[in-house]
Amino acid sequence: MGTWCCRRRCSRSTRVRRSSPSSKRPAVKVALLGGSFNPPHVGHLMAATYVHATQGVDAVWLMPSFHHPFGKQLESFEQRVRMCDALCQETSGWLQTSQVEREVGGGGRTVDTLAFLVERHPDIQFSLIIGSDILRDLPHWKDFDRIQQMARVLVLYRAGYPAPNTVGPPLAEVSSTQVREQLARGMEPSELVPAGVLKVAREAGLFGLAIPRVRAE
């Protein structure tokens, strides 16, 4: 019986268990939450927590975009991965960061990422989480029909974006845009972003923040 997680060199102790072909274990269930994560915030954490708590999944993987399909200008992939890792530290280990979009390359289309993951992990059943704000963009997504064949799509009710057939109650009214705006005004968005995520952003001077000076002895 091996263990598996979304990153080859995962340091977390709570990895997703993989069932061997001979065992009768049910398939491992993983929900994917793709996004810019520029930066990750408590809305992402609440969305992932809600799905983990109610939708019968073993793990949730944050999938930061490597190339954003609509060309959004973002902080570097490496720094967004570091911030996602810091968000994952808020959980017992069921939330993990996947760097799969770097591996897949191309235009960052979700259908391509999902096809890659389905082929790589035939023993995992995937769900795809999207917030209800995304519904208006779906006509511009590549092959959304094929996505629905490969994964159960969970549309969460993002506060401010009511839509039919969403799952669950309205989630937090918070966005990365709001966080970036607060940082630009010199405010501390400590109620919107976990402290560990803010620490990464400050130390790396992301979002126009001044890098803290190290005082010489």
Ligand SMILES: Nc1ncnc2c1ncn2[C@@H]1O[C@H](COP(=O)(O)OP(=O)(O)OP(=O)(O)O)[C@@H](O)[C@H]1O
């Ligand atoms: N507060 C929230 N409630 C529910 N879903 C959310 C929330 N914030 C983000 N999401 C969902 O998480 C995914 C990734 O979102 P993303 O990283 O683009 O964050 P964002 O806050 O929308 O960013 P930005 O303000 O930069 O557009 C999307 O499916 C989005 O709908």
Ligand SMILES: O=C(O)c1ccc[n+]([C@@H]2O[C@H](COP(=O)([O-])O)[C@@H](O)[C@H]2O)c1
């Ligand atoms: O597949 C597509 O065509 C597609 C088009 C736009 C966005 N997406 C994905 O949707 C997720 C959320 O995007 P965003 O812009 O809200 O950060 C992220 O994983 C994107 O890669 C996917």
